[in-house]
Amino acid sequence: MSPRFHRLKIKSVHQETEEAVSIAFEIPADLKSDYSFIPGQYLTLREFINGEDTRRSYSICSSPKDDDIRVAIKKVEGGRFSSFALDHVSVGNEIDVMTPMGRFNLPRGTTEEARVYAAFAAGSGITPIMSMVQAVLEDEPNSHFFLFYGNKNSQSVIFKDQLDDLKDRFLDRLSVYHVLSREAQELSLFNGRLTSEKIEEFITKTVGENSIDHVFLCGPGDMIEAAKKVCQSHGIPLEHIHNELFVPADGSDPHAAHKAKDSSAVDHIAKVSMIVDGARHEVALKPGETIIDGALRMGIEAPFSCKGGMCCTCRAKVVSGKVDMAVNYSLEPWEIEAGYVLTCQSRPKTDDVTVDYDDI
Numbered sequence: 585m586s587p588r589f590h591r592l593k594i595k596s597v598h599q600e601t602e603e604a605v606s607i608a609f610e611i612p613a614d615l616k617s618d619y620s621f622i623p624g625q626y627l628t629l630r631e632f633i634n635g636e637d638t639r640r641s642y643s644i645c646s647s648p649k650d651d652d653i654r655v656a657i658k659k660v661e662g663g664r665f666s667s668f669a670l671d672h673v674s675v676g677n678e679i680d681v682m683t684p685m686g687r688f689n690l691p692r693g694t695t696e697e698a699r700v701y702a703a704f705a706a707g708s709g710i711t712p713i714m715s716m717v718q719a720v721l722e723d724e725p726n727s728h729f730f731l732f733y734g735n736k737n738s739q740s741v742i743f744k745d746q747l748d749d750l751k752d753r754f755l756d757r758l759s760v761y762h763v764l765s766r767e768a769q770e771l772s773l774f775n776g777r778l779t780s781e782k783i784e785e786f787i788t789k790t791v792g793e794n795s796i797d798h799v800f801l802c803g804p805g806d807m808i809e810a811a812k813k814v815c816q817s818h819g820i821p822l823e824h825i826h827n828e829l830f831v832p833a834d835g836s837d838p839h840a841a842h843k844a845k846d847s848s849a850v851d852h853i854a855k856v857s858m859i860v861d862g863a864r865h866e867v868a869l870k871p872g873e874t875i876i877d878g879a880l881r882m883g884i885e886a887p888f889s890c891k892g893g894m895c896c897t898c899r900a901k902v903v904s905g906k907v908d909m910a911v912n913y914s915l916e917p918w919e920i921e922a923g924y925v926l927t928c929q930s931r932p933k934t935d936d937v938t939v940d941y942d943d944i
Contacts, residue, residue, distance in 0.1 A: 586861055586941045587887050587897070589630060589680040590615055595652050597675055600742045604658040604708065605670055606645060609681055611653060619653055621684035623715035624800075624828070627655055628889040628897055630680035633668050637880075639888065640665040641895040643711035643802075643828070644684065645743070647718035653684075656742060658708040682887065685897055687916075688828035690716040691798060698726035699797040702787070704778055704811045706734040706803030709830055710742050713802055717747075721754050730791050731760045734778040734803070737767035761786070778803075780810040787818055796820055801827040829894055829913050849908045849931035857938040858900075860886050875900075875907070875927040875939060886941055891928045898927040899944065905937030 595610040611619050626643045640663075642655035657669045673679070693699045701720060703713045710733055720729050735741050741762060751758050763774050763782065773785060787796070799815050801808045808827045815825050851871050858865045858879060869878040876898050879886040889897040896914040902923045907930040915924055927939060 586944065587628075587683045587685055588861070588885075589628075589682050590618070591678050592681045594673060594675055594677045594679065597673060600656060601658075601740055601744075603670070603740070604656055604742050605673075606654050606656045607669065607673060608646070608652040608654040609679075618683050621648060621653070623648065623690040623719040624688040624712045624826075625684040625686040626712070626895070627653070627684060628682035628887075628895075629655075629665065629669075630682070631665065631668060633664055638665050638668075639890075641685075641889040641897060643686075643715070645711045645714040647715060647722060649722060656708065656711045656714075658742070682889075682897070685895075686712075686828075687896070688712055688800075688802070688826055690719055690800075692719075693724045693727060695723065695725060697724065698728075699724060700728050700730070700791065700795045701798050701800070702730045702732070702791050702796050703800040703802070704732045704734075704783060704786075704807065705801075706778055706807050707740075707830075708742060709803030709828070711802075712828055713800055714743055714746070716800060717750065717758065721750060721757060725757075728757050728759070730786075731758070732763060732778065732783075732786050733760065734763040734765070734807070736765055738762070738764065759790075761790070778807050778811070780814050783811050783814045787814060797824065799825045801825065803830055805829055849933060850935065854932035854934070855936050856932060857936075858884060858886060859903075859938070859940040859942055860884060862942065869932060872931065875930050875932075875937075877928075879927075886927065888928055893926050893929045896926065899924055900927050900939040900941045901925075901943040903938040903940050903943075905935075906933040907931060907937055907939075908933050 592609040595608040598606045600606050621644055626641045628639055628641045630639045642657055645656045646654035657666055659670050660666045705713045717729050720727050747760050751760050763778055765777050769775055801811045812825055854869045856867045856869050865884045867878045867882050876888045887897050889895045893911040894913045902925055907925055909925050910929045
């Protein structure tokens with residue numbers, strides 16, 4: 585079953601910082617199972633802004649044990665949805681919310697295990713980590729969580745009060761270190777950005793390189809790449825290094841990539857069959873058009889969100905034919921090997937293509 589939207593009522597809106605809010609949604613009893621989630625997953629929100637279907641994915645920041653489900657939204661310069669959310673959303677409003685998705689997940693331990701988790705987050709990258717922190721503290725009484733969190737200054741720290749409260753309640757099991765780039769702190773280690781040198785020192789001197797069971801990385805691409813290399817150099821298995829990319833490492837605009845036509849795609853109309861929720865739809869794709877753009881043009885409710893190759897909402901399996909995928913920031917190598925593609929980045933290389941959105 586492919587993910588689907590439901591109209592949910594906003595239960596509360598909390599101002600986290602000057603540029604970020606968290607929004608809690610009320611989940612009707614008959615949809616509780618649809619919105620059960622694993623810490624680290626995200627929700628795709630949809631609103632028609634100035635008549636245009638606008639969607640964005642936001643990580644869940646609440647605990648799975650909470651009565652409601654909450655996401656955090658940080659204002660992005662020129663960001664249509666984030667500006668709308670911060671300026672116009674209020675309690676009682678309703679909005680389209682897709683069921684949870686995402687593979688940046690917390691591998692759950694048992695109550696008997698004593699695991700050590702380490703997370704490196706920057707800015708709004710704290711949102712999925714926040715859900716993980718709460719789950720570990722609630723469900724794994726013998727585990728310890730180390731959080732290294734980068735921001736500009738103390739005023740821009742999302743969930744600051746909540747983190748302080750958790751730290752007070754779980755003194756022996758939660759360690760939080762703030763790294764600020766535009767506010768001086770006593771120790772030089774905590775000034776600046778989360779560079780590979782700082783990450784190296786945090787792992788060796790604060791956590792202990794031989795004790796880490798799982799590492800979580802969330803934020804800009806350059807930070808993730810730096811942290812990943814340091815973690816691997818200390819022998820942490822790649823499968824225990826989990827990451828969620830919010831901005832590509834080269835700083836490029838992920839939403840622009842899908843507009844470029846690749847020379848290997850067919851230069852004439854191609855027939856694409858799409859399987860969505862058990863129904864088959866036929867679309868004549870125009871030259872240079874992506875599969876998801878063809879679906880939108882024909883009014884087909886295929887899942888998508890960022891249209892930049894980052895969130896994986898539009899993931900589908902190529903059943904027949906071949907496609908060219910312009911960029912990929914989210915699929916794992918094994919998924920590509922198995923035939924999965926991001927349809928927001930994919931154009932036909934053959935005259936006939938079939939993709940299955942239900943094979944997830």
